[in-house]
Amino acid sequence: MAGRWQLYDTPEMLAAVSTAVAGGQREVLLAVDGVHCGACVRGVERRLAGRASKVRVDLASRTVEFGFDPVAQPLSGLIEILEQAGYRPQVLAQDQALLAAQQERRAALARIGIAVICAMQVMMLAWPEYFDAGEIEPGVVALLHWSQWLLATPAVFYSGWPILAAGWRSLRDGSLGMDVPIAASILIAYGASAWHTLSGSGALYFDAATMFVMLLGAGRYLEGRSRAQAGERLRLLAGRRALTAVRIEQEEPRTVSISALRLGDRVRVAPGEALPADGELLDAVADLDESLLSGESRPLRRQPGATVLAGSINVGIQALDLRVRSEASASRLAAITRLLQEAQRYKPPAQLLADRIARHFVLAVLLLAGLALAWWWPRDPGQALEVLLAVLVVSCPCALSLAIPAVYAAAASRLAAGGVLLVRPAALARVPELSQVLFDKTGTLTLPDLQLGQVQPLGALSGEDALAIAAALEQNLQHPIARALVRAAGRIDPATEVELAAEGGVRGQVAGRRYWLGPPEHLGLDRARQPALADEASTWVALAVEGEPLALFGLSARLRPEAAATVAALQRDGLGLRLLSGDSEATVSHLARKLHINQAFWRQTPEQKLAQQRQLQADGFVVMAVGDGINDAPLLAAADIGVAMPGGAALAQARADLILVGDSLDGLLLLRAVAVKAALRVRQNLAWALLYNLVMLPLALSGQLTPWLAALGMSLSSLLVVSNALRVGPGRQPSIAAQQPAALAT
Amino acid sequence: MEILYLLIPLGVVLVAFAGAALVWALHSGQYDGLDQQSRRMPDDEP
Numbered sequence: 013m014a015g016r017w018q019l020y021d022t023p024e025m026l027a028a029v030s031t032a033v034a035g036g037q038r039e040v041l042l043a044v045d046g047v048h049c050g051a052c053v054r055g056v057e058r059r060l061a062g063r064a065s066k067v068r069v070d071l072a073s074r075t076v077e078f079g080f081d082p083v084a085q086p087l088s089g090l091i092e093i094l095e096q097a098g099y100r101p102q103v104l105a106q107d108q109a110l111l112a113a114q115q116e117r118r119a120a121l122a123r124i125g126i127a128v129i130c131a132m133q134v135m136m137l138a139w140p141e142y143f144d145a146g147e148i149e150p151g152v153v154a155l156l157h158w159s160q161w162l163l164a165t166p167a168v169f170y171s172g173w174p175i176l177a178a179g180w181r182s183l184r185d186g187s188l189g190m191d192v193p194i195a196a197s198i199l200i201a202y203g204a205s206a207w208h209t210l211s212g213s214g215a216l217y218f219d220a221a222t223m224f225v226m227l228l229g230a231g232r233y234l235e236g237r238s239r240a241q242a243g244e245r246l247r248l249l250a251g252r253r254a255l256t257a258v259r260i261e262q263e264e265p266r267t268v269s270i271s272a273l274r275l276g277d278r279v280r281v282a283p284g285e286a287l288p289a290d291g292e293l294l295d296a297v298a299d300l301d302e303s304l305l306s307g308e309s310r311p312l313r314r315q316p317g318a319t320v321l322a323g324s325i326n327v328g329i330q331a332l333d334l335r336v337r338s339e340a341s342a343s344r345l346a347a348i349t350r351l352l353q354e355a356q357r358y359k360p361p362a363q364l365l366a367d368r369i370a371r372h373f374v375l376a377v378l379l380l381a382g383l384a385l386a387w388w389w390p391r392d393p394g395q396a397l398e399v400l401l402a403v404l405v406v407s408c409p410c411a412l413s414l415a416i417p418a419v420y421a422a423a424a425s426r427l428a429a430g431g432v433l434l435v436r437p438a439a440l441a442r443v444p445e446l447s448q449v450l451f452d453k454t455g456t457l458t459l460p461d462l463q464l465g466q467v468q469p470l471g472a473l474s475g476e477d478a479l480a481i482a483a484a485l486e487q488n489l490q491h492p493i494a495r496a497l498v499r500a501a502g503r504i505d506p507a508t509e510v511e512l513a514a515e516g517g518v519r520g521q522v523a524g525r526r527y528w529l530g531p532p533e534h535l536g537l538d539r540a541r542q543p544a545l546a547d548e549a550s551t552w553v554a555l556a557v558e559g560e561p562l563a564l565f566g567l568s569a570r571l572r573p574e575a576a577a578t579v580a581a582l583q584r585d586g587l588g589l590r591l592l593s594g595d596s597e598a599t600v601s602h603l604a605r606k607l608h609i610n611q612a613f614w615r616q617t618p619e620q621k622l623a624q625q626r627q628l629q630a631d632g633f634v635v636m637a638v639g640d641g642i643n644d645a646p647l648l649a650a651a652d653i654g655v656a657m658p659g660g661a662a663l664a665q666a667r668a669d670l671i672l673v674g675d676s677l678d679g680l681l682l683l684r685a686v687a688v689k690a691a692l693r694v695r696q697n698l699a700w701a702l703l704y705n706l707v708m709l710p711l712a713l714s715g716q717l718t719p720w721l722a723a724l725g726m727s728l729s730s731l732l733v734v735s736n737a738l739r740v741g742p743g744r745q746p747s748i749a750a751q752q753p754a755a756l757a758t
Numbered sequence: 759m760e761i762l763y764l765l766i767p768l769g770v771v772l773v774a775f776a777g778a779a780l781v782w783a784l785h786s787g788q789y790d791g792l793d794q795q796s797r798r799m800p801d802d803e804p
Contacts, residue, residue: 118784118785118789121784121789122780122781122784122785125777125780125781125784126777126780126781129773129776129777129780130773130777133769133770133773136769137766137769149759151763152759152762152763152766155762155763155766155767156766159766159767159769159770162770163770163773166777
C-alpha cells in the first residue's frame with residue numbers, strides 16, 4: 013500500500029504534480045472522491061492540520077489543495093493519511109484520474125442497479141400484505157417476510173454502503189452531516205423490520221428502506237454527474253499535462269522529463285500525443301486539437317512558425333516538431349490550470365450560508381424526530397416508529413445543500429463549453445446587474461496582430477519588390493510590425509548585415525544595396541508631402557535606399573470579426589458601452605464610429621482609465637471591464653467584473669474574474685445569458701427547498717406521511733433542484749456554431 | 759397455494775441472476791461512455 017504513493021516523492025514527479033511556493037514549500041491538488049459533505053470537508057482539514065498548510069477542500073469538484081514541506085512531510089505520507097481515512101485520494105496530472113472516474117462510475121451504476129432490482133422485488137413481496145384481510149397463510153406471510161429481509165440486505169449494505177459510511181464518518185468526526193439522519197433512518201427501518209420478522213409481529217419497512225437507498229443513490233449519481241461535468245474539465249486539463257517529452261538531441265530523439273526541457277529545445281510530438289510545452293511550430297503544417305484550452309472542438313490547422321500551446325493534441329497524421337518557447341510551468345496550459353484550480357476551490361458566500369443552515373437544520377431535525385418519538389410512543393409504538401422514520405427521511409436537507417453548488421457547477425461547465433472560463437464564480441452573481449461595459453481597444457476589440465493594409469510605392473520599385481526587401485530586413489524580429497510585413501510578403505529576398513539602426517528602424521544589405529526601414533519622419537516625410545500619411549488609423553513605416561524613399565507601408569489592427577455583432581447585442585441589452593484606449597484620436601474615433609460606440613476616449617493612461625472606472629462605480633454603475641490582461645491588469649482587478657482576453661503567460665498575472673479562452677467576444681453574450689439564468693435558478697432552488705421542508709415536516713410529524721412516501725418526496729425534491737440547475741444556459745453549443753462563420757471570415 | 763412456497767424462493771433466485779447479469783455487463787464496459795454514442799456519428803466526419 014505504502015509503495016503506491018512513494019513514486020510521488022521523487023523530485024521529478026513532485027515537480028510534475030505540484031508547484032513550488034515560497035520557503036521551500038510546495039502546493040499540490042488532489043482529487044478526493046470520498047468527500048461527500050461538509051463533515052467530510054472538516055474531516056480532511058482536521059487530518060491534514062499540522063502536517064500541511066493552507067488546506068482548501070472543494071466539495072463541488074471533490075478536490076483538496078494544500079501546501080506541504082517535501083522534506084519534513086513527504087507527499088506520499090499525506091496522501092496515505094487521506095487514503096486511510098477513506099477519502100480515496102488521487103494525484104491529478106495522470107490519466108489514472110480518468111480511469112478512476114470510470115471505475116467509480118461503474119461501481120455507482122452497479123450499486124444503483126442492485127438497489128433498483130432489490131427494491132422492486134421487495135415492493136412486490138410487501139404488496140400482498142397491504143391488502144391482506146387475514147386470508148394469507150401464516151407460513152406464506154413468514155416466507156414473504158424472510159424473502160424481503162434477504163433481498164433488502166444487499167440493497168442496504170451494498171448499495172447503501174456509501175451513505176452509511178459517510179454517516180458514520182460524520183458522526184465519528186463529531187460533526188453533523190446530512191448523512192447522519194439518512195443513515196440513521198435506513199438502519200432504523202432495516203433493524204426494526206428485521207426484529208419484527210424474527211418476532212413474527214409488527215410492521216415491516218424493508219420496502220421504504222430499499223426504496224430510500226435506490227432513490228438516494230440515483231439522485232446522487234445524477235448530481236455527481238453534473239458536478240463531474242464541471243470537474244471533468246479541470247481533470248482533463250490537469251491530466252493532459254504531458255509528463256515526458258521527446259527531445260531531439262543531435263538528430264537523435266530522446267525521452268526526457270518535461271522539467272528538463274529548456275527554451276529553444278527541439279521537441280517531437282507523435283500523432284495523438286499532447287504538446288509538452290508552448291512553442292513555435294517548425295517545418296510543416298500541423299492539425300491541432302486545442303479544445304482543452306479554448307473550448308473550440310474542431311481541429312485547427314497551424315502553419316510553421318505559429319505559436320502552439322501545451323496541452324493541444326497533435327491530431328495530424330505525422331509527428332510534429334516544435335521549438336520550446338516557454339518552460340512547462342509557464343505555459344498557457346499551466347496558467348489556465350492554476351486559475352481553474354483557484355476557481356474550483358472558491359466557495360461562493362451564499363454557499364457558506366447554505367452549509368451553515370444545513371448544519372443547524374440537521375441538529376433541529378434530530379431533536380424534532382426525538383420529540384416526535386417521545387410524543388407518539390406512549391400512544392402508539394408502531395405509529396411512533398413510522399413518524400420517526402418519515403421525519404428523518406423527509407427532512408434530509410439534500411435539496412438545500414445542492415441548491416447553489418449545482419447551479420454554479422452547471423453554469424461554469426456551460427460557460428467552459430462556450431470558451432468562457434469562470435475564475436471567480438462570485439462575479440457571476442454580479443453579471444445580471446451589469447450596467448456599464450468598458451472596452452480596451454488593442455487585443456480586445458481588435459486582434460492582437462497588425463495587418464498590412466496599404467503599400468505606397470514612392471520610387472521606381474514596385475510595391476511587391478519593396479515588400480520583399482522590407483520583409484528581408486524584418487525577418488528575424490519579433491515586433492508586431494515585423495511579423496505583419498513578413499506574413500504579407502509574397503517572397504523574401506536574402507538579406508545580410510541586418511542590424512538595428514541607431515536612429516531607429518533597421519538597416520541591412522539586400523542584393524548589394526544598403527536599405528533602411530523605419531518611421532517615415534526620419535526621412536522628412538510628413539502629411540504635406542505624402543497625403544497617404546493623413547490616414548492616422550494606420551501605423552506607417554517607410555523603406556529607403558541611401559536616404560531616398562522607396563515605399564510606404566500602412567499597417568492597421570484588424571477588428572475582431574465578431575466585435576460588431578457583440579457590441580450591437582450588448583447595446584440592445586441596454587448596457588452603456590465605453591471605449592478606452594491609449595491610442596491616438598484618429599484610430600480610436602475611427603473604430604468607435606465603425607462599432608457605433610458613442611463614448612470613446614483616446615490617449616488614456618492606465619491611471620485615467622482607472623479613475624474613469626472608479627467614477628462610474630461611485631455613480632452606482634456595475635462595471636465590467638474587458639481587456640487583454642497585460643496593461644489592463646489594474647482596470648480588470650478593480651472592475652466589478654473583469655474579463656480578460658487570453659494572452660499567454662501574462663494570464664497568470666491578470667486578476668480577471670473571467671477569461672475568454674475561446675479568444676472571441678461572443679463569450680460576453682453567453683456569459684450574460686448564463687448569468688441571468690443562473691441567478692434565477694439559485695432563487696428558484698432555495699425557494700423550493702425551503703418550501704418543501706416547511707410543507708412536508710408538519711405532515712410527517714402528524715403521521716400523515718408513510719416512510720416510503722417520504723423517501724420518494726425527498727429524492728424527487730433533490731432531483732428537481734439538480735435538474736433545474738442544469739437549465740442555466742442556452743442550448744448546448746450555439747456559440748461554437750456561431751463562431752464558425754466568423755472563423756471562416758478571418 | 760402450496761405453489762407459493764416454490765414460486766417466492768424462485769423469484770428471489772431470479773433476482774440474484776438479474777443482479778449478477780447487471781454486474782457482469784457493467785464490468786465488461788457495456789455501460790461506459792453512454793454519452794459518447796450520441797456524438798459518434800458527427801465525430802467521424804472529417
